Amino acid sequence: GFAYRTIIPIAPLFVFLLLPNAETSGSSSYAGLVLSVSSVTTTIGTISLGWLGDKKGHRIVLIGSALAAMICYIPQAFVTDIYQLLILQALAGIGAGGVMSAPAALLANFTNLGDEGSVYGLDASVTSFSNGMAPLTGSIIAAIFGLRAAFMAAAIYYLMILLIGFQFFPRPKSLDPKLTPRLVGGD
Numbered sequence: 001g002f003a004y005r006t007i008i009p010i011a012p013l014f015v016f017l018l019l020p021n022a023e024t025s026g027s028s029s030y031a032g033l034v035l036s037v038s039s040v041t042t043t044i045g046t047i048s049l050g051w052l053g054d055k056k057g058h059r060i061v062l063i064g065s066a067l068a069a070m071i072c073y074i075p076q077a078f079v080t081d082i083y084q085l086l087i088l089q090a091l092a093g094i095g096a097g098g099v100m101s102a103p104a105a106l107l108a109n110f111t112n113l114g115d116e117g118s119v120y121g122l123d124a125s126v127t128s129f130s131n132g133m134a135p136l137t138g139s140i141i142a143a144i145f146g147l148r149a150a151f152m153a154a155a156i157y158y159l160m161i162l163l164i165g166f167q168f169f170p171r172p173k174s175l176d177p178k179l180t181p182r183l184v185g186g187d
Contacts, residue, residue, distance in 0.1 A: 001127060003069065003157030004042065004096040005134035010142045010150045011035055017147065018082045030082055037086055038093040045097020050105060058102040058109070062165040065098025070158035077151040099161055106169060 007014075012031035019027055045065070053061035072092035079085045104123070111119045138150045 001096075001100055002130035002134045002137075003073075003154045003161065004038075004093075004100070005131060006138035006141075006154045006157065007150050008035065009135045009139045010147050013142075014147045014150075015082060015085070018079065018085060034082075034086055034089050038089040038096075041090045041093030042097040042100070045094035046101045047097070049094070049098035050101035053098075053102055053105055058105045059165060059169045059171060061098050062102035062106075062169060063162055065095045065102065066158045066162035066165060067095075068092075069095030069099060070155045070162060073151050073155035073158060077148040077155075095158070099158070102165075 011034055012028055015031040015034060016027040019030065049061050049065055069092050072088050072095060076085060076088045076092070079088065107119055107123055138153065141153045142150045
């Protein structure tokens, strides 16, 4: 969620810059539309890619989703039209949904019995931290380097997620034998 929330505080200002002078009075409506479309597609991505992860593996969904989101955030730094931003945010939202659902599913699959409370408590703490720090980080980056830099920062965050997922997340064939009966429905 960190990368996804990085642009939230700068979105209204960025939308204002993209609109022609005659339309700037509706900039907050356009900013709301951009963020709403992104939220809807993130929800769709979370549900559909969570289902796909159950079928094909959550690690591969995480890696593919992070790659897709990164690819969709890079051009957002260069858009010149509100509709370009809208389309790219919608596509990036789908990738962000996969990035949000895959780690939660992996936690469920690879948490030892009896450790669920502490693992999910830690996950909730990390999520809360990112909910607060991501907009702050995006604002600082935009203030120092410009509004467009926040989109590049989000792309870099997704690149880091991709690399972490590729390097550190468990591969399907290395399942912990203690968890295997639970994963396939046995006792």
